[in-house]
Amino acid sequence: MTDLSRPARELRDALREYVRARNKWNGTRKTGVTLPELRRVFRAVPRPNVEDELESAALSRHLDELYGCGAVRAMNGDDGEKIPLPKGVWVLPTRQAAPRVREPLPPLHPKVRKVAGYWENAAPRTRIGYRAVNNWFFSEPDVTPVPKRERALDIFGSHLYSGQFDAEEKAFDELGGPLFSDREALYELLHMYSTPPQIVTERLIPESDGSYGRIGDGDVLLVVENVTTCWSLIEALDGVKDHAVGYVACGMGSSFLASLAGIKMLRRGKIAEIRYFGDLDPTGLSIPAAAAVEAGKDDDLPEVLPAVGLYDVLLRIGSPLPRKEKRLTAAQAADRVRWLDSSHQATATALLCGADRLAQEWVGLRYLKANRDWLKGLDR
Numbered sequence: 001m002t003d004l005s006r007p008a009r010e011l012r013d014a015l016r017e018y019v020r021a022r023n024k025w026n027g028t029r030k031t032g033v034t035l036p037e038l039r040r041v042f043r044a045v046p047r048p049n050v051e052d053e054l055e056s057a058a059l060s061r062h063l064d065e066l067y068g069c070g071a072v073r074a075m076n077g078d079d080g081e082k083i084p085l086p087k088g089v090w091v092l093p094t095r096q097a098a099p100r101v102r103e104p105l106p107p108l109h110p111k112v113r114k115v116a117g118y119w120e121n122a123a124p125r126t127r128i129g130y131r132a133v134n135n136w137f138f139s140e141p142d143v144t145p146v147p148k149r150e151r152a153l154d155i156f157g158s159h160l161y162s163g164q165f166d167a168e169e170k171a172f173d174e175l176g177g178p179l180f181s182d183r184e185a186l187y188e189l190l191h192m193y194s195t196p197p198q199i200v201t202e203r204l205i206p207e208s209d210g211s212y213g214r215i216g217d218g219d220v221l222l223v224v225e226n227v228t229t230c231w232s233l234i235e236a237l238d239g240v241k242d243h244a245v246g247y248v249a250c251g252m253g254s255s256f257l258a259s260l261a262g263i264k265m266l267r268r269g270k271i272a273e274i275r276y277f278g279d280l281d282p283t284g285l286s287i288p289a290a291a292a293v294e295a296g297k298d299d300d301l302p303e304v305l306p307a308v309g310l311y312d313v314l315l316r317i318g319s320p321l322p323r324k325e326k327r328l329t330a331a332q333a334a335d336r337v338r339w340l341d342s343s344h345q346a347t348a349t350a351l352l353c354g355a356d357r358l359a360q361e362w363v364g365l366r367y368l369k370a371n372r373d374w375l376k377g378l379d380r
Contacts, residue, residue: 007047007058008065014045015072019091028097034088035079056083063089103127109137111189118178126177128164132156133179133190142366143191148172149228150364151192153319157362162322169228169361195231218244220378221263221271222307223251225278225287229360233277236368244380246270251278257291260301275377277307280314280348281357282325282336289339308341309376310363315347318362320354328352 019025066072074086136155149169156168165171224230230250276288292304333352
């Protein structure tokens with residue numbers, strides 16, 4: 001390798017640092033630096049003063065050294081000046097990239113054999129999706145049709161796939177590419193269906209009171225944080241005759257707190273109690289806890305209480321999975337869980353002080369239709 005002068009070495013190092021900061025360059029590929037960028041980097045590098053030497057001449061001289069040692073390569077064309085400079089340079093690799101390790105194609109279930117043609121070029125997360133669906137079919141699953149987010153927990157709701165998605169119940173929202181892009185075919189393959197967004201009740205017809213559709217003659221308004229579980233509960237309650245629920249609404253996360261005024265306007269003596277069911281995580285508990293405080297300040301609003309039976313089931317059958325929200329201190333957790341039934345507070349505190357969460361979609365349609373224990377607090 002050609003010995004470099006000190007100014008040339010410093011220019012080489014400055015160029016590498018520049019592209020590392022700008023492009024997150026890791027030294028395994030060439031990357032371009034335009035002439036204006038090159039001049040800025042050069043001007044920041046200390047160099048000896050040579051009397052009457054123009055900047056272009058000094059830069060050209062140092063570039064010649066870098067060409068000779070293979071640190072950079074000139075781009076085609078020059079700036080057309082008397083002392084020509086290239087339109088830019090390529091900063092060349094300093095090391096070889098590690099060879100890509102391809103995950104071998106696993107034995108495929110007959111229902112997903114077509115992914116063999118996509119496997120080699122699939123993105124890493126897409127390949128995780130293929131593997132998860134394949135494993136699910138091999139587990140001889142219950143293929144009774146269920147909402148998409150409940151099916152996502154069936155397939156991705158284990159620590160094997162933790163950290164691959166923002167939330168396991170939302171995995172299908174994040175997956176694309178062959179198999180996952182054709183939604184109609186995917187829904188048919190996995191025996192799932194989509195629940196309509198932003199619709200909070202089953203019966204938006206004449207017997208509907210305002211925004212809350214009557215599903216029974218009770219005086220309880222059941223508010224559910226997420227739309228999937230809301231629809232599953234509406235469908236399950238259709239098969240139950242002796243419950244106290246008169247209305248079901250989707251809280252849509254934090255919008256529930258803002259909706260309290262609407263509940264007051266539409267109450268008209270027909271809602272005596274609000275029962276709430278949501279995710280067991282810091283946000284999922286802060287929403288009803290704050291709503292309960294606000295409702296407690298207004299004599300015209302009913303209490304906001306937990307749907308005890310639904311939380312019972314969630315804590316019993318749900319699989320805790322890592323969450324992105326930070327751990328809470330014991331004091332912070334105690335403040336959040338105070339709204340829950342006393343029988344759930346210790347377990348919920350441990351959950352919030354740890355790193356996991358429980359998505360309410362674990363209490364899925366199949367369980368709701370096959371059992372009655374979740375009606376505790378919603379029965380007569």
